[in-house]
Amino acid sequence: MSQPVNYSDRPWLDPEAEPFIKVQSVSKHFGDFTAVDSVDLEIYKGELFSLLGGSGCGKTTLLRMLAGFETPSSGSIVIDGVNMNNVPPYERPVNMMFQSYALFPHMTVENNVAYGLKRDGVARSEIGRRVADMLSMVELTRFAKRKPHQLSGGQRQRVALARALVKQPKVLLLDEPLGALDKRLRDQTQYELMNIQERLGVTFVVVTHDQEEAMTLSTRIAVMDAGRFMQIGTPTEIYEFPNSRLVAEFIGNANMFEGRVTENGPDHVAVEGKNPKCDFYIDHGMSIAEGTKVWIALRPEKIRISKEKPANSDTNSVRGMVHDIGYLGGTSTYRVKVGDDHLVEITSTNQSRPKDGNPPIDWDEEVFLYWEPSSSVVLTK
DSSP, X not given: OOOOOOOTTOGGGOTTOOOSEEEEEEEEEETTEEEEEEEEEEEOTTOEEEEEOOTTSSHHHHHHHHHTSSOOSEEEEEETTEEOTTOOGGGSSEEEEOTTOOOOTTSOHHHHHHHHHHHTTOOXXXXXXXXXXXXXXXXXXXXXXXXXXXXXXXXXXXHHHHHHHTTOOSEXXXXXXXXXXXXXXXXXXXXXXXXXXXXHOOEEEEEESOHHHHHHHOSEXXXXXXXXXEEEEOHHHHHHSOXXXXXXXXXXXXXXXXXXXXXXXXXXEEEEESSSOOEEEESSOOSOOTTOEEEEEEOGGGOEEESSOOSOOSSSEEEEEEEEEEEOSSEEEEEEEETTTEEEEEEEEOOSOOTTSSOSSOTTOEEEEEOOTTSOEEEOO
């Protein structure tokens, strides 16, 4: 007898799970401009979901519609089984954390956090308890009497988070929550944000343009472009199995090769590359006709680089000349010119130190690039 599947960490795969947030055929027009174009989205309780895209793609407009600051031109938004279209922002079970944090400069940390509770008429004893609990959670108890200008950027970010969460919303909307922090602090704060979200179990919806941030934080990501969702999936699905050139090139780095399908079997696809001229062998089948023009996406870390010719160089291999090298300590990035001046980027881990201090591969050296049959992704759009 088979065991039941545990969907607790991936409720979107459970056919019986009920989405906590439903966005159904939602559009938003500003005059002749369509900011959000008939999108559908389901987010489940306890998710840390990211809306990812470049400037003007519609992600912030969609977030503002979830918050109630914008009204959909068409379609509906349902949160916890209730249609929100005619519900004002202050009556929705959501709170929003803005990129600017919007802290009151004349108030102490604890008064900033308590402000929303006081406006709601919560009892003073309850306010004191909830504010103390929240400041403890974000590790700011000893800063309770300070003003915002006496705090670091990361501390101000945590005050804004505490103020948003102290009202115990069912959904927290975060607009570029880490955008004002420097890289090192942003990297540290990502994990703090994840830990707080996991402890509270609140559904987070994050808007960001930062691919690395979305990959680190999210249970799932929706990649947006021109008001539409291009792909929705887990970070692994989005990165390893992009469904288009746009997604492959937007999420991380990807080398793109134009080609033509020469063979399509049940367990493999063969593609003849145009520039560089090389044969790709992909060890999984696709429903695609021979002769179809396709693009091959190869991530830089999937490509190996060597001065020695690989044993099997008939497929998944090409020769080139080193054009650029970027030494980053733990890794090195190579840009190799192949074919008709086509540059291929390779990321290689520096697992051992060179004995003489000289790089194992240098500028203007001839090298061979090769990769596994499973490394290539075939894209038709």
